[in-house]
Amino acid sequence: MSSIPETVRILGSLLVILLLFALTAALVKVDMSPGPFFSVTMASVWFINSFCAVLQGSLFGQLGTMPSTYSTLFLSGQGLAGIFAALAMLMSMASGVDAQTSALGYFITPCVGIFMSIVCYLSLPHLEFARYYLAKKPSQAPGQELETKAELLQSDEKNGIPNSPQKVALTLDLDAEKEPELEPEEPQKPGKPSVFIVFQKIWLTALCLVLVFTVTLSVFPAITAMVTSSTSPGKWSQFFNPICCFLLFNIMDWVGRSLTSYFLWPDEDSRLLPLLVCLRILFVPLFMLCHVPERSRLPILFPQDAYFITFMLLFAVSNGYLMSLTMCLAPRQVLPHEREVAGTLMTFFLALGLSCGAAFSFLFKALL
Numbered sequence: 001m002s003s004i005p006e007t008v009r010i011l012g013s014l015l016v017i018l019l020l021f022a023l024t025a026a027l028v029k030v031d032m033s034p035g036p037f038f039s040v041t042m043a044s045v046w047f048i049n050s051f052c053a054v055l056q057g058s059l060f061g062q063l064g065t066m067p068s069t070y071s072t073l074f075l076s077g078q079g080l081a082g083i084f085a086a087l088a089m090l091m092s093m094a095s096g097v098d099a100q101t102s103a104l105g106y107f108i109t110p111c112v113g114i115f116m117s118i119v120c121y122l123s124l125p126h127l128e129f130a131r132y133y134l135a136k137k138p139s140q141a142p143g144q145e146l147e148t149k150a151e152l153l154q155s156d157e158k159n160g161i162p163n164s165p166q167k168v169a170l171t172l173d174l175d176a177e178k179e180p181e182l183e184p185e186e187p188q189k190p191g192k193p194s195v196f197i198v199f200q201k202i203w204l205t206a207l208c209l210v211l212v213f214t215v216t217l218s219v220f221p222a223i224t225a226m227v228t229s230s231t232s233p234g235k236w237s238q239f240f241n242p243i244c245c246f247l248l249f250n251i252m253d254w255v256g257r258s259l260t261s262y263f264l265w266p267d268e269d270s271r272l273l274p275l276l277v278c279l280r281i282l283f284v285p286l287f288m289l290c291h292v293p294e295r296s297r298l299p300i301l302f303p304q305d306a307y308f309i310t311f312m313l314l315f316a317v318s319n320g321y322l323m324s325l326t327m328c329l330a331p332r333q334v335l336p337h338e339r340e341v342a343g344t345l346m347t348f349f350l351a352l353g354l355s356c357g358a359a360f361s362f363l364f365k366a367l368l
Contacts, residue, residue: 006058010121013055018114020044020051025107028100057347060327064343065336066133068328071343072260075324079254084109086247093242193338195345202330202342205268208277209326209346210353215280216319217357219287220249222365224312226292230303244309249316256320260328268329277322283315288368295368323350 024044027037063071088109092102124130199206229240266272289301290308302308330346331339 006062009054009058010062011118013051013058014114014118014121016051017048017055018111018118020048021107021111021114025104025111028104028107053347053351056350057344060343060347061340062134062343064331064339064341068264068332069261071328071331072257072324075320075327076254076257076261079250079257079320081113082250083247083254086242086250089246090239090242093239193335193341195341198334198338198341199345201333201338202345204274205326205330205333206346206349208273209323209349210356211277212280212319212322212326213350213353214356214360215283216315217354218360218364219284220315221245222361223287223292223368224249224308226294226365226368227287227290227308228293229305230291231305240305244305244312248309248312252313252316253320256317256322257324259317259321260324264325264328268333273322273325273329276318280315280318280322283311284364286311287315288364292368298368 024041027040032040059074060071063074088106092105095102125134224245225241227241227245229237231237266276286302287308288298290311291300291303291305302311327343327346327350330342334342
């Protein structure tokens with residue numbers, strides 16, 4: 001896959017996903033028997049997820065060559081997408097429209113979003129700051145790279161924008177890349193970086209990312225979607241789960257992702273990160289003991305709505321923050337020319353965590 005140019009992978013994936021969503025939206029208005037419709041829909045879902053994996057891996061690989069600030073913004077944008085999906089579900093429930101109209105709206109919305117993404121990506125090469133990072137070569141000599149950055153900083157000062165975001169990011173990157181000069185035993189090597197060597201440097205951070213998503217997907221939404229309000233039937237009971245489960249999770253997950261824009265704690269050398277990640281395992285029994293009426297084994301120890309809301313707040317914030325933190329720390333643990341490989345590897349471990357969490361969700365649901 002790395003032999004295919006990055007631009008082809010990103011734009012090609014976006015175009016294919018756009019066409020598949022448009023096809024699915026058109027099928028909503030076509031009268032089909034359940035069997036063929038289900039087969040076409042499942043095939044479309046399979047292809048969409050496949051190209052999404054290619055797109056996400058390519059984007060994270062590209063972000064690995066940029067300062068960590070941009071990785072944080074990218075991850076925050078993914079969190080906003082979840083908020084839009086939760087709001088769309090609530091609007092659909094509140095409007096009372098029929099299922100066909102609701103489905104058509106669901107599929108047209110991503111078509112518009114993907115088209116806007118294509119336009120934004122095509123405009124990226126026209127930004128001077130983006131051109132600098134996208135044109136960087138792994139084999140570029142460190143001295144020449146630092147000299148180029150110094151020239152860009154001087155250019156900003158001449159233009160009268162001494163505190164521009166470009167200058168801040170370049171200054172941080174400039175300082176970070178001065179360190180390898182003080183360590184002659186680990187010089188920057190030109191050529192294609194080794195995946196195994198990069199993995200040796202980031203394996204602990206990658207393992208933390210796997211565990212974060214394993215815990216999250218093992219209970220959300222398989223267990224959390226079954227939690228109901230303990231109050232009497234009414235409007236609040238009807239909207240309790242969409243608001244307190246899906247909307248609240250996505251909002252607080254976005255907040256957690258955004259926190260890494262202001263600080264990165266603990267850092268890549270701290271052993272506190274694995275401890276914080278492991279502590280999230282406690283959320284599994286906490287959610288399983290909430291108010292889930294459909295159970296046959298475990299008791300209900302937290303029947304009140306306030307317990308579930310509190311658990312969800314902490315659960316979502318920690319998921320967003322720790323996921324974004326690990327994705328930002330991984331490129332900082334490798335040499336500059338290895339960052340793209342590190343970003344791609346972290347995408348693989350992200351998908352691995354999602355798969356493990358989905359597998360454990362069946363087990364935990366059976367234990368209720």
